[in-house]
Amino acid sequence: MPDGTDRGRVPFAVVAVLLLVSASTLAATSRTGPTATTEPAAERAIERAEAAVVTALRRATREAARQSAARPLTTPADTPTGRALNGSDPFRAALELRVALALEDRLRHLDTRVGDVRVVARQSPRPSEPGPGASVRAALERVETTAVGPDGTALRATVRNVTLVVTRDGRPLDRVQLSPSVVVEWPLFALHERVERFERRLARSPLRPGFARRLTARLAAATWARGTAQYGGAPVVNVLGTRHVELLANGALLDTQRATLGGLDARAPRELREATRRVAAADVAGGVREALARSNGTVTGGSPTTDRLPDTRRRTVSAAPAADSALANLSGGRLDAVLARAYTATVRTRATVQRDGRTGGSGGPPGPGWSLVDRRVDTEWSARPLGDGVTPPDPATGWHGLGTATRRVVRTRTVTERWAHDGETRRTRHTDRATYAVALVHEGRPSRRTAAPVRPVRSAFVRRPDPTGGSNLADAGRTATRRFEARTDRLAVRAVREGLDGTESVAGEVPAALRDRALADLVSLHRRVRNVSVSVERGDLATLTVSPAARLADRLRERRADLVAAPARYDHVADRARVAVRAAYLDAVLASLDTQTARHGVAERRLDARLRAAGLGDLHWLREVTSVGVAAPSVGRESAGRAGPFAPRVSTTPVYLGATASSSVPGGAPLVTRNVNLAVPYADAGDGAAAAVTAALFDDRTVGLGTAARTLRSSRRVAARTGDSSLREETGRLRRAVNRSVGRVSWRLRRTLRRRGVGREMRRAAVRSAFARWDDPSGRALALSHGSVVPRVVDAVARRVPRYRAEARRLALRTALRATRRRALRSASVRVAARPVDRTGRRLRWVARTATREVTTRAVETGVGRLRERLPGPLSAVPAGVPVTPVPGYWYATANVWHVTVRGRYERVTLRAPTGRPPTGTLTYVREAGVVRLDVDRDGSPERLGRSDAVAFDVSTAVAVAVPPGPRGVGDKDGNADERSAGWPRPGAPDVAAATANETTYPPPS
Structure with missing residues (x-):
């Protein structure tokens, strides 16, 4: 089929041939006799043959490009032919093989004659070894294809080693080697590269730009909005369901198509809007519908909502729980201990010793030949006043003088020795005295065994009244001075004998008003x-x-x-x-x-x-993925400019990848999802992943009192609405368990009041009065859980005990009761057994889910307003989520994690682009599952090159949501922690079946 390029080139070739013929004719007429030559005829034949080879190569390239676009080879087969194509780019190798075979077919019929000169074309070299693999490798060595032009929208094909054989009457005249090259304006490589880029973006992890990152951003936007609304009281039972994942995945897919393919299926925006309306009809959380629509870039229509969702980006955490706990601990007996240490003095005695002299002899044997038998030394110490004074210490050093003394210490040592000589014994005795002058300084300073920074104290041991009526450490100084004076002699002797080391403490009197x-x-x-x-x-x-x-x-x-x-x-x-x-x-x-x-x-x-x-990655991966979703400023949209100005027409089958089977997709749903809600208090029995993570953060035998109370309140409401007898029976068991725990916490509160000096009748009346507002165990348990009962107890005590009307004492009592409540909620005796809570929660979810399903079925027909009225709202009050740093009393936020896996498959992706000026038409690139065959050896039986794979993806991501601490928490509360779409785990039709159904042989029959 000729194109515009042929029409431009053929007339010039004809003109050239006419000029050559004219010149030959003129030369022939000028020559005479048998010397006339025929070489011009050979030259004309060669030029015509060269032009024919170029035309054949151009048509072969177009034919090969059309075949490659209709059935692109993506995975070579494990056959001799397929292995020969198994290089870095199977698609390009298959194209070059098709060009070589198509050109070979055309050159086989090329026969150019000018007079008696004949020119035929051959491709060389031929493979030396037999077999299709060798033929394929030889063909690939001869042909080279590249993308040229803006955005790679043209195709250049070059063939090496084309030989023109020139003969006359069967006798060879010449051989000409050609390497023709042509450029056709067909965007084959551009279309293939765009689909390949689309596949790569679909396969990337959430940590790199692509579909998974876009999906993560959308999931984060929707989940944070719905989770925050659930925390705020909206009737959101399933924060992230299959319908949400399906809708958001399709929005991310379309955005990825736009950025990589350069366009969308014309039907796609309409399909996405319709799907958004369907999902919004099932989501009754008011402003959450708008958030869901915004997160997917669609508009649901209708009047704008007035619901205001809390800020989901940051959380302010204060030191209040730790401050309260420290005040509660310090305002009791520990405060007295701190004050007592502050009023404790550290005293010591320093000594200066000088030796005055020594008198007496050293002794020895009575005479020559005497030997020592034994020896006894008796030492006596004595001390008497010495008139000279000593200098007291300087208070600037931190030590204050408490007393001084001087003593003369005398050491008297008597040595008695027994000697023996020739059976005779004799005793000798000699005495020596040593005298010492000892100066003693007794000093003290305030004890440093306190948390107060070390600073000097002005006149610490001098009576100097302060605002509390105290007298500093004067009494401790007097006590220390009396002790020093009573043992001055002993201290002087000890200073000479062994020295004076160490300190001792002396307690002073704490002023009564200081506390x-x-x-x-x-x-x-x-x-x-x-x-x-x-x-x-x-x-x-x-x-x-x-x-x-x-x-x-x-x-x-x-x-x-x-x-x-x-x-x-x-x-x-x-x-x-x-x-x-x-x-x-x-x-x-x-x-x-x-x-x-x-x-x-x-x-x-x-x-x-x-x-x-659980096989769900690790914490590092979770943090990286969730940071992608939370940090995305606009749900992860990337610029579509990377696709370039070249914009082919895109169509996909299906247009919208639904999680339910479609008539346009044989064999199953084109999209399958799995959504695991990790941190739920009560996982389904079959939810191994959820149960594993829950066991890590919860005691699987007990649950907190607040969790049990909220489950009890919800079950009571649902049982009253539905009249379910089984739920009523389970609620009764849970009620008794919660009531026991409330009684144990109340006893601990009364014990704290007793330690604070509140009488028996007064403390009983105070606690009873504080609980009077709540008439059922769930209300009293919730009051204990979030601490609202403590201020009521303090007010009741203040009304009955006058000394607790002072603000400081009231605050100290309040912090002590708060600390008692927190310790009680952590204790095993107060936590509720998991079995009754779990049984009640399961029955509650079953009853509420059944009612919800019935209402939701009619939601599209009757409107969202009626659905909002009839939905069993108590189900959304069931607690869910994991307290961050799960210690009652220091609760920063409630967190939950959703691990999402999405697998999808386009049965067909088609790109259409013009191939130049008419009548050349359009190049259609189709990606669908099928076997690619080609008759390589031209024996009529096509060899299997490999297969063309459908565009498919399999990605996993995660979102983590945190809400402020509160009664409801955040999480899926319908009892299905591991939610899977109906077609899980394989989307669409199996590859093998699809490949058999779509098997195509090339070249097609003429």
């Missing part, structure tokens, strides 16, 4: 510490990437000097005691935060181990 003043100052500091906070990305909370406790601890350590507020010099010991209380309080807060940091590390290791054991 209340220190407590009031501590309450003021507590308010400041409570307001210290850090801002953390919720995505980092959901994956345990950041420990808020560690950041809070760092922030407090940076501000420690400012919070302790220690002066350069303490005015009195009471001032130092106040600072010691502040420092001890901060140490307690930091210790609590450090404990939470350590528990955070344990939770990280457990979650990582469980993810690995």
Whole structure:
């Protein structure tokens, strides 16, 4: 089929031939006799043959390009022919083989004659060894194809070693070697590269640009919106379901098509909008529908919603729980201990010893020949006053003088020896005396066994009244002085004998008013510490990437000097005691935060181990993937400009990849999904992955009181609406278990009141009054779970006990009761057995899911408004999720993780592009599953080159959601933690069946 290029070139060739003929004719007429030559005829024949070879190559290239586009080879077969094509680019190798074979067919019929001169064309060399593999390799060595032109929209084919054999009457005249090259404006490589790029983007991990990253961003946007709405009270039962994954996956697929193929199927936007409307009709969470539509780049229509979703990006975590816990611990007996240490003095005695002299002899044997039998030494020490004084210590050194003394110490040593000689014994005795002048200084300083920074105290041991009515450490100084004076002689002797080392403590009297003043100052500091906070990305909370406790601890350590507020010099010991209380309080807060940091590390290791054991990656992968989704500014859209200005027409079968079987897709659904909700308190029995991760973060034998209470409240409501007898029976069992736990916590609260001096009848009445607002066990349990009962108990005590009407005492009592409540909720005796909670939750989900299914079936017909009214809302109140650093009382957020796997398959992807000016038409590139065959050896039986694979993908990603701590949590609450689409695990028709059904042989019959 000629094209525009042929029409432009053939007339010039004809003109050239006419000129050659004219010249030959003129020469022949000028020559005479038998010397006339025929070489011009050979030259004309060669030129005509060359033009014919170029034309044959151009037509062979077009034919091969059309065949390659109709059935592109993507996977070579394990046959001699297929192995010969199994290089870096099977598609290009198959194209070059087709060009070589098509050209060979045409050259076989090429026969150019000019007069008696004949020119035929042959391809060489021929393979030396037999077999189709050798023929294929020889053909590939002769042909080379490349993409040329803008965006690779033209195709150049070059053939080496084409030989023109020139003969006259069967006798050879000449042989001419050609390497013709042609360019056809067919965008075969451009179309193939775009489909290949589309496949590569579909196969990439979420950590690189492509379909999985776009899907992750959309999943994150929708899941965060729906999860936050669920936390806010919207009736969202299934945060992320199959319908959501299907819809968001198709949106990501279309975006990937636009960026890689350069266009979309014209029907695709309409199909996506219709699917979005169908999903929105089943999602009744108000503004969540809009969020879902925005996350997929579609508009659902209708009036705009007024629902306002909370900010899902950051979470502010304060040091309030640690501050409360430290205040509760310090406001009791520990406060007295801190004050007592502050009013303790450390005393010591220093000695200066000088030797005055020595008198007496050294002794010896009575005479020559005497031998020593035994020896006894008696030493006596005595001390008497010495009139000279000593210099007292300088208080600037931190030590204050408490007393001085001088003593003369005399050491008298008597040596008695027994000697023997020739059976005779004799005793000798001699005495020597040594005298020492000893100066003693008794000094003291405030004890440093406190948390207060070391600073000098002005006149620490001098009676100097302070605002609390205290007298510094004067009483401790007097006590230390009396002890020193009573043992001055002994100290002087000990200084000579062994030296004076060590210190001792002397307790002073703590002023009676100091405790209340220190407590009031501590309450003021507590308010400041409570307001210290850090801002953390919720995505980092959901994956345990950041420990808020560690950041809070760092922030407090940076501000420690400012919070302790220690002066350069303490005015009195009471001032130092106040600072010691502040420092001890901060140490307690930091210790609590450090404990939470350590528990955070344990939770990280457990979650990582469980993810690995369940085959769902590891914690590092989860963090990287979820950061892609959360950090994406606009649901992961990438610029479509990479596809270039070349824009082919795109059509796909199916247009929309649904998770249900379609008539356009034989053999099954074109899209299959699996969605595992990892962190759910009660996993299905068959959900191994969910159960494994749940066991890592929960005690599988017990659950928290709040979880049991919320399950009880939801089951009571659903049982009242549906009248289900089995649910009512399970609810009764759970009610009794919750009631027992509430009673145990109430007893611990009364015990704390008893330790704070509240009488028996008063504390019983106070607790009973605080619980009067809630008339059922679930309400009382929830009040204990989120702590709202504690202020009521404090108010009731203040009404009955006058001393607790002071603000500082009320705050101290409140923090003590909060600490008691937190410890009680952690104890095994208060946690509820998992069995009744699990049985009730399962029955609740079954009943509510059945009702929901019936209502949802009618939702499209009756409208979302009725669905909102009739949906069993209590199901959405069932708790779900994992508390980050799951320790009651220090609850940053509730987190949950969804691991999503999406597998899909396009049965056919078609790209159409023009091939130049008419009448050349359109080049159609088709990717679908099928066997590619070609008659390589031209024996009528085509060899199998390999197969053309359908465009398919299999990606996994994850999203993690964190909401503030609260009663509902976040997670799928319909009891199906491992949600799989109907066609899981294989999308569409099997490759083998599809390949057999679509088997095609090339070249097609004429």
